Amino acid sequence: MSKVLRIGLKYCGGCSPCYDRVGTVNRIKEELGGMIEFVSPEREEAKSVLVISGCKTACADISLFSDRPIRFISSEDDASVWIEEMKRGKQ
Amino acid sequence: MPMMNAKQYEESLRRLNLKVYMFGKRVDNVVDDPIIRPSMNAVAATYEFAHYPEYEDLMTTTSHITGKKINRFTSIHQSTEDLVKKSKMGRLLGSLTGCCFQRCVGMDAMNALSMTTYDIDQKYGTEYNKRFLKYLEYVQENDLTCDGAMTDPKGDRSKAPHQQDDLDMFMHIVEERPDGIVVAGAKCHQTGAVNSHEIILMPTISMREEDKDFAVSFALPSDAEGITYIMGRQSCDTRKLEKGMIDRGNQIYGGHEALVVFDNVFVPWDRVFMCREWDFAGQLVEQFASYHRQSYACKAGVGDVLIGATQIIAEYNGANKASHVKDKIIEMNHLNETLFCGxxxxxxxxxxxxxxxxxxxxxxxxxxxxxxxxxxxxxARLAQDIAGGLLVTLPSEEDFRSPQVGKWIEKYYRANADVPTENRMRILRLIENITMGSAAVGYLTESMHGAGSPQAQRIMIARQVNMKAKMKVARKLSGIPEDE
Known part of the structure; x- marks a missing residue:
């Protein structure tokens, strides 16, 4: 049984998002259930960070974890691509 | 307590002993009063959402004094990124509450004082900035809501403060003691005053030397001895006392304003940030006003709610596919995003x-x-255009619930067969609330006069544009000699 991957989850503040950020994260959790677990990005066990940006400005403050790999999601399509990548990577 | 949540904020308000009057009577329980409570809910949202992962990037920041995580409303801007995030936070909260959430004015007062106190000290060798930073740390450590109070009654507008028949028309120093000062006067239109832990006072206009007793800035606990609050009325305010919730429009949130009277109130020196430095009154006013004019990004957030409501009523009415309706909603969005742009x-x-x-x-x-x-x-005009006349002729919720006539409202005010009449009523009441009800205080008239009436901005625009540079280029491109 493969180990669950702990990924830091960081949202932008959501001033005027172009899609439902929380809904998209819930979709990711559903589709990747058992493969990943979202944790606070400030925790060291998060080896990488997923930044959920409401638009392509991607203004979230990433200074606290800029030393780790960061993947930006700025749309539902971005999320779909990332989900597929994760699924392929796990197979 | 670095960052309170909504419940902790509400409990902190219960510990205050404010002297509040409304409809001629003293309000014993301010927090639970049905007319005031929706405005408390809106301030509480600024605490609660700071703990939501999906909002915290805007709602929180790091204290430049202590390095701790704090609510952004207690912060001093350390970069243009901070300023941009302040604008975004305003839009976010407007879009979540559909009303004025009242907490920006204290943030703007503190940021303006962080600059003016420093500049006074540079000129006069005073210690206002040190005092202010100590006060700021207290505000941050306790995550307080501060009312930023600027607008004096002003009395006869043709007269300077010291020329007024009644000197109380402008907040002023009436006595100086070894341990502090005594002040008298009032502040009008104070947004969120009775939801605040602290009140920060600033002069209302530039001063001349003759007006130096009016050049005063300080902070006090909101329940300090001698302070009285008289609640302002809002259109449709007593609907909050009626049975049912539909006619309120906004089920959760609201705003409030109050007249705040200072009847010979003592201020200890450690809370005085300006005392007769009349030549800095204008700077404090202008810098506060500039921050507060930025703060109106919140109206784009309220606009988001109104545009959403307008799209819904268009769909409920079956009019959403009409080209003119689509175009009007595009225009609403264009105007709303232009507000945010500024x-x-x-x-x-x-x-x-x-x-x-x-x-x-x-x-x-x-x-x-x-x-x-x-x-x-x-x-608002476009929202009312699309909503239709039912916006102002709709019977009450009690009629809708009436065994005798409710069936007729259900029958005759149903439009789209898939949409319950009650939902149509609810969205119409929300549009009414924002465009002419209690939230119109914030969305319309406060937009007109808050942070300065329109002419105040036009004077500043005229003063700050580089007209000579514009004329120089025009002369050059049209071949007019420089020395003409």
């Missing part, structure tokens, strides 16, 4: 002041607010 622009073009605090571009902040004095009215 706030973002003045923030991104901000600069560092000698104190280290970042200030917005003041020309663009005034342009931003000038748009705010106009566009929400046009957005």
């Amino acid at each position: 706030s973002i622009a003045c923030a991104s073009q901000g600069h560092k002041e000698p104190s280290g605090t970042y200030l917005v571009n003041t020309l663009l902040a005034n342009v931003c607010k000038q748009n705010v004095t106009r566009f929400p009215y046009e957005i």
Whole structure:
């Protein structure tokens, strides 16, 4: 049984998002259930960070974890691509 | 307590002993009063959402004093990024509450004081900035809501403060003691006053030397001895006392304003931030006003709610596919995003002041607010256009619930067969609430007069544009000699 991957989850503040950020994260959790677990990005066990940006400005403050790999999601399509990548990577 | 949540904020208000009057009677329980409570809910949202992962990037920041995580409303801007995030936070909260959430004015007062106290000290060798920073740390450590109080009654507008028949028309120093000062006067239109832990006072206009007793700035606990609050009325305010919730429009949130009277109130020296430095009154007013004109990004957030409601009523009415309706909603969005543009622009073009605090571009902040004095009215007009006349002729919820006539309202006010009549009533009441009900205080008239009436911005725009440069280029391109 493969180990669950702990990924830091960081949202932008959501001033005027172009899609439902929380809904998209819930979709990711559903589709990747058992493969990943979202944790606070400030925790060291998060080896990488997923930044959920409401638009392509991607203004979230990433200074606290800029030393780790960061993947930006700025749309539902971005999320779909990332989900597929994760699924392929796990197979 | 670095960051309170909504419940902790509400409990903290219960510990205050405010002297509040409404409808001629003292309000014994301010927090639970049905007319005031929705406004408390809106301030509480500024605490609660700071703990939501999906909002915290805007709602929180790091204290430049302690390095701790704090609510952004207690912060001093350390970069243009901070200024931009302030604008975004305003829009976010407006879009979540559909009303004025009241907490920006204290943040704007503190940021303005962080600069003016520093500049006074540089000129006069005083210690106002040190005092202010100690006070700021207290506000941050306790996550307090501060009412930023600027607007004096002003009495006869043709007279300076010292010329008024009644000197109380402008807040002024009546006595100086070894341990502090005694002040008298009043502040009008105080947004969120009875939801605040602290009240921060500033002069209302530039002063001359003759007016030096009126050049005063200080902070007090909101329940300090001698302070009395008289609640302002709002259109449809007593609907909150009626049975049912539909006719309120906004089920959760609201705003409030109050007249705040200072009847010979003592202020200890450690809370005095300006005392007769009349030559800095104008700077404090202008810097506060510039920040507060930026703060009106919140109206774009309220506009988001109104546009959403307008799209819904168009669909409920079956009119959403009409080309003119689509075009009007595009226009509403265009105006709303233009409001946001101004706030973002003045923030991104901000600069560092000698104190280290970042200030917005003041020309663009005034342009931003000038748009705010106009566009929400046009957005509201378009919302009413699309909503239709039922917006103002709809019977009450009690009639809708009536065994005798409710069936007729259900029958005759149903439009789209798939939509319950009650839902149509609810969205119409929300549009009414924002465009002419209690939330119109914030969305319309406050947009007109808050942070300065339209003419105040026009004076600042005229003063700050580089007209000579514009004329020089025009002369050059049209072949007019430089020395003409």
